[in-house]
Amino acid sequence: MHAYRSHTCAQLSASNVGDSVRLSGWVHRKRDHGGVLFVDLRDHYGITQIVADSDSPALPVLESLRAESVVTIDGHVKKRSDATINTNLATGEIEVFATAVTVQSVAQELPMPVAGEAEYPEEIRLRYRFLDLRRETLHANIMLRSAVIASIRRRMIDQGFTEFQTPILTASSPEGARDYLVPSRVHPGKFYALPQAPQMFKQLLMVAGFDRYFQIAPCFRDEDARADRSPGEFYQLDFEMSYVTQEDVFAAIEPVLHGVFSEFADWQGKGRTVSALPFRQIPYRESMLKYGNDKPDLRNPILISDVSEHFVGSGFGRFASIVEAGDVVRAIPAPGTAEKSRKFFDDMNAWAQSEGFAGLGYATRKGGEWGGPIAKNHGEDKMNALADALGLGPDDGLFFAAGKEAQAAKLAGLARTRVGEQLDLIDKSRFEFCWIVDFPMFEYDEDNKKIDFSHNPFSMPQGELEALETKDPLDILAYQYDIVCNGVELSSGAIRNHRPEIMYKAFEIAGYTREDVDTNFAGMINAFKFGAPPHGGSAPGIDRIVMLLADQPNIREVIVFPMTQKAEDLMMGAPSFVSAKQLRELNLRSTAEGVPTAG
Numbered sequence: 001m002h003a004y005r006s007h008t009c010a011q012l013s014a015s016n017v018g019d020s021v022r023l024s025g026w027v028h029r030k031r032d033h034g035g036v037l038f039v040d041l042r043d044h045y046g047i048t049q050i051v052a053d054s055d056s057p058a059l060p061v062l063e064s065l066r067a068e069s070v071v072t073i074d075g076h077v078k079k080r081s082d083a084t085i086n087t088n089l090a091t092g093e094i095e096v097f098a099t100a101v102t103v104q105s106v107a108q109e110l111p112m113p114v115a116g117e118a119e120y121p122e123e124i125r126l127r128y129r130f131l132d133l134r135r136e137t138l139h140a141n142i143m144l145r146s147a148v149i150a151s152i153r154r155r156m157i158d159q160g161f162t163e164f165q166t167p168i169l170t171a172s173s174p175e176g177a178r179d180y181l182v183p184s185r186v187h188p189g190k191f192y193a194l195p196q197a198p199q200m201f202k203q204l205l206m207v208a209g210f211d212r213y214f215q216i217a218p219c220f221r222d223e224d225a226r227a228d229r230s231p232g233e234f235y236q237l238d239f240e241m242s243y244v245t246q247e248d249v250f251a252a253i254e255p256v257l258h259g260v261f262s263e264f265a266d267w268q269g270k271g272r273t274v275s276a277l278p279f280r281q282i283p284y285r286e287s288m289l290k291y292g293n294d295k296p297d298l299r300n301p302i303l304i305s306d307v308s309e310h311f312v313g314s315g316f317g318r319f320a321s322i323v324e325a326g327d328v329v330r331a332i333p334a335p336g337t338a339e340k341s342r343k344f345f346d347d348m349n350a351w352a353q354s355e356g357f358a359g360l361g362y363a364t365r366k367g368g369e370w371g372g373p374i375a376k377n378h379g380e381d382k383m384n385a386l387a388d389a390l391g392l393g394p395d396d397g398l399f400f401a402a403g404k405e406a407q408a409a410k411l412a413g414l415a416r417t418r419v420g421e422q423l424d425l426i427d428k429s430r431f432e433f434c435w436i437v438d439f440p441m442f443e444y445d446e447d448n449k450k451i452d453f454s455h456n457p458f459s460m461p462q463g464e465l466e467a468l469e470t471k472d473p474l475d476i477l478a479y480q481y482d483i484v485c486n487g488v489e490l491s492s493g494a495i496r497n498h499r500p501e502i503m504y505k506a507f508e509i510a511g512y513t514r515e516d517v518d519t520n521f522a523g524m525i526n527a528f529k530f531g532a533p534p535h536g537g538s539a540p541g542i543d544r545i546v547m548l549l550a551d552q553p554n555i556r557e558v559i560v561f562p563m564t565q566k567a568e569d570l571m572m573g574a575p576s577f578v579s580a581k582q583l584r585e586l587n588l589r590s591t592a593e594g595v596p597t598a599g
Helices: 059-064 122-125 138-156 197-209 248-266 284-290 317-324 343-353 373-378 381-390 406-420 463-469 502-507 515-522 522-529 543-549 582-585
Strands: 020-032 035-041 047-052 070-079 094-105 182-183 192-194 212-221 232-242 280-284 328-334 363-367 369-371 397-403 433-437 440-446 452-453 479-483 487-493 535-538
Touching: 020 047, 020 059, 020 094, 035 059, 035 094, 047 059, 047 070, 059 094, 138 212, 138 232, 138 248, 138 543, 197 212, 197 232, 197 522, 197 535, 232 248, 232 543, 248 433, 248 479, 248 487, 248 535, 248 543, 280 284, 284 433, 317 328, 317 373, 317 397, 328 381, 328 406, 343 363, 343 397, 343 406, 363 373, 369 373, 373 381, 381 397, 397 406, 463 502, 487 543, 502 515, 502 522, 515 522
Parallel strands: 047 094, 280 433
Antiparallel strands: 020 035, 020 070, 035 047, 070 094, 182 192, 212 232, 232 535, 328 397, 363 369, 363 397, 433 479, 440 452, 479 487, 487 535
């Protein structure tokens, strides 16, 4: 028999009754039933119940061990009585009577329990992540992640993509987020940067003549944490294609995403559905109007409408003056709220104020009768006309966001989500995908009083050079697109600007000289001067894909060893000070307090 196990803790069944077996694992739980000890033995695969009584030499040893000690058990497989069968376990029909036990490792008192799913502070969970990872839900999430990546890799290869690895040590870029810098020992005073994304390298692969590239790429950005973004590093499905239009990119990646989400939609019996192919395409401006943002959750049936024209000359002076000043009024339906108390609407207004807005107006309706100061001042006939234009029912209320267009859209989008959640309108049994397309190429920077890029400076403008030379920059759209699922942006992408003259002109509009482009983006612009194919791609986030499939609210729950929100690895003690000798080797001196000086 093998030194540690003849079976895993998920393999034994009624067909093994009477067999002599050997199992190894962690002591998950112990239950003492008056001279009979039951031990749940756990390994990576599952749990088997071990039994030891006064006839078992293993009893005193098992009684003395703490939970999470590692043991090897020799014993005989016995069938459980019908009354004690555990249908929740793969091994629930049997138990193993222990005849011998070998202690492989004794566990000290635990800083947090492994059995059960009780919530524990982030600091404890991350400091003892190796214990946290033993817990059932998190362990399953990480296994799901592995399976998802394997599925993505297989589907990309089936779609004709070839996997390449791009450099981890590269040059710092003046665009994008803050870099992580790595000092060079052999080039004093110079630094490498960890890649924020393999963007330039994957485009250079297209210039080099490789047609369809992908990799599961690590990316590094010195950004603050969010629920859907891990600080420090993350992984993405990075891909690029040559000789393609925007529609070709969509046609290539949609079957991959649809296939992966369909494959794991019923993970842990969740029974979810995936939106049909092809995915819906929503222009950016339409998304900002109807959903209040560019990452809409299409599971929410509420649609925002611009109702500014309804308040021209209105008896509700506040909205009338806002519209006369050239600003907007947006309406957010609150369906079926006739039976809601005034407190529901007042709480929404208080919530808006807590989010930093002036407030959220509202009008109530019950059986066609309007209530609230906005309705009273606007007038019943005008309110009915407004309701008819929005297709409201006699028991549907309304919320209003008014002011500058950008702020009104933002508040309306947040309110749409909150109303959907408060009224339980969001169908959580669905994965709803969409593309956001037709992003503006440029925007006006109010702070610096200049035209700047709005999304991605390396995208191809729609209309190419002619559009740049003849159109108002703020009217130019780009071949840029985002893929969104359930309100989570999975990635941004674009058809790239592969022609130097168009790139120079686009950057000129944003206030950059030809010399600026040649200096800051030398590698790419020089390559494009030697014949570059039209190309485009995207990079859906692996962490976010798994977070959605695992139905987890925080991306930390699907990453093996995440950092804290302050980008600290509590388990390994990073970041940390280094020795004076190491600083000298790198020709560095630190000005921070408590740091060894390089001398």
